[in-house]
Amino acid sequence: MRIRQAGATRTQTVKATGPSRALFARSEWETPLKGDEPVLDHTSPLLGEYGGDLKLEPVFDVVIARRLWNVVEGGSRIEMVIDEGDVICGERRSPVLEAEIELKDGKLDDLFRLCSKIRCRCGL
Numbered sequence: 001m002r003i004r005q006a007g008a009t010r011t012q013t014v015k016a017t018g019p020s021r022a023l024f025a026r027s028e029w030e031t032p033l034k035g036d037e038p039v040l041d042h043t044s045p046l047l048g049e050y051g052g053d054l055k056l057e058p059v060f061d062v063v064i065a066r067r068l069w070n071v072v073e074g075g076s077r078i079e080m081v082i083d084e085g086d087v088i089c090g091e092r093r094s095p096v097l098e099a100e101i102e103l104k105d106g107k108l109d110d111l112f113r114l115c116s117k118i119r120c121r122c123g124l
Contacts, residue, residue, distance in 0.1 A: 001046065001056070003036060010036070014044050060089040064096065073114040076106020 001014045009032070016027040031039055038056050040047055046054060064085035071078045081100040086093050101118075103111040 001038065002062075003033060003038065010034070012038055012044070014046060016045070060087055062087050062096065070104075071114065074107065074110035076110035077104040078102065078106070078111055078114055079104050 001012070004011050004013065012031045012033050014029045027045075029044055031044065033039060040054060040056075062085065064083045067082045067084075069080045071080055079100075079102045081098075081102075083096065083098045083100070085096050087096055101111065101115060
């Protein structure tokens with residue numbers, strides 16, 4: 001579970017663990033929030049999974065600068081993201097650098113073609 005803030009907007013996301021319905025997809029539930037407190041109601045699977053006495057507390061913060069590109073490859077819409085920042089827990093800090101490529105609409109073949117182009121340009 002996470003609470004993400006982008007500008008003035010906060011969103012709570014719960015991502016399923018365990019086997020997914022597909023190799024490149026997993027269930028997730030998003031709920032808009034007004035503050036930093038998690039909402040545990042019918043919009044989240046957490047209560048059904050863990051019961052009504054569930055208590056949550058923050059473990060760490062992640063501060064990220066995100067760069068995002070929307071790419072069209074072979075007629076498919078693909079989102080490319082670079083996240084760079086830090087995971088902060090008390091006095092401890094660890095850097096994060098992550099790239100994500102997500103097929104938003106279209107064919108998996110187009111996604112893999114784009115990944116292959118990136119791989120070739122990076123010399124991998």
